[in-house]
Amino acid sequence: MxxxxxxxxxxxxxxxxxxxxxxxxxxxxxxxxxxxxxxxxxxxxxxxxxxxxxxxxxxxxxxxxxxxxxxxxxxxxxxxxxxxxxxxxxxxxxxxxxxxxxxxxxxxxxxxxxxxxxxLGVTDVGARFPHRVTYHPTCHGLRTLGLGDRPLTLLRAVRGLDLVALGGARECCGFGGTFALKNADVSVAMGADKVRQVLATGAQVLTAADNSCLLHVGGLLSRARSPVRVMHYAEILAAGERP
Missing domain, CATH: 3.40.1360 (Dna Topoisomerase Vi A Subunit; Chain: A, domain 2)
Structure with a gap:
């Protein structure tokens, strides 16, 4: 193939x-x-x-x-x-x-x-990532592609990963491409709501299927001096191949 x-x-x-x-x-x-x-x-x-x-x-x-x-x-x-x-x-x-x-x-x-x-019919890619992780389903993945549980299924198979549910997960993070530029105040307010939900999980890492959304929320987390990291779930799946 x-x-x-x-x-x-x-x-x-x-x-x-x-x-x-x-x-x-x-x-x-x-x-x-x-x-x-x-x-x-x-x-x-x-x-x-x-x-x-x-x-x-x-x-x-x-x-x-x-x-x-x-x-x-x-x-x-x-x-x-x-x-x-x-x-x-x-x-x-x-x-x-x-x-x-x-x-x-x-x-x-x-x-x-x-x-x-x-x-490919694969759910376990042989990854290991011993951290507490929460997943944000981005708008296009959630509403347009209908990714559903596919990313979560892959994350649940990662050794050592503690996956915790994100409150208000279906709510937009506020990025929206050029929306964040044209409607900055609204975008930041939506992002701040997402940040509060992320912090409430106690997660060490926020993951998602779009780097654009992660950059947006990650920037707000950084401004809040939060230690929470943002990582695309592909990076988690690529981490620490199991013995």
Whole structure:
């Protein structure tokens, strides 16, 4: 199976360790991962009201990943963009060939937990992480992709990990991409609510399926001088292979 990594802009520029973690886990399981040249999926452009400017990015995406049997990404947000919105962008373009390419490519794109649990049939990746952890289900993973318990199932199989429920878990953290820039006060207030819920768990680590949300909440935790760390769950799964 030819697995290609769609690393995303945020991971590439601000959290490269997450991309490396995905590769480590898959290689541990015996798979080879390729990393095609790639660029933005276009989510920021579309969400800000520039769908036509998004067309070249969609065209580039389907070209970059045309040869992959499976495309994996550690971002529920960007996978949701590809699977749910690239079709819309192709329709706006009026390019039938692009629409066909999107129809072929989009179903092969999987968020990391979807690939592990649904495609590879794996729930125990051989990790060890002896810390108290709480999980925030990010909006796109929760509402668009319907990840459900997939990330939690993977985390529960990690040796030594103490997984604690997060109060108000279904509530948005307040990031929302450009929402955090355009509505900063509201964004910070929502993030502060999330921080209070995280602190109430007594967790040492907050994890999620999107680095963007983790960066937002992590920044607020840092401002509060909290010792709670933020880590993408792929990094937890890549940690401490069991003996």
């Amino acid at each position: 030819r697995i290609a990594l769609f690393v995303t802009c945020v991971v590439d520029t601000m959290a490269p360790g997450t991309g490396r973690a995905v590769v480590r886990v898959l290689e541990r399981l015996g798979h080879r991962v390729t990393f095609p040249a790639q660029t933005c999926c276009g989510q920021m452009h579309l969400n800000t009201g520039y769908p036509r400017e998004c067309v070249p990015l969609v065209r580039r995406f389907v070209d970059d990943f045309a040869d992959a049997d499976v495309v994996v990404s550690p971002s529920a947000s960007c996978v949701a963009m590809v699977r749910e919105q690239h079709r819309r962008v192709a329709e706006i373009s009026g390019d039938a060939a692009l629409a066909d390419a999107v129809a072929s490519t989009a179903p092969r794109v999987h968020e990391f937990s979807e690939l592990l649990v649904d495609v």
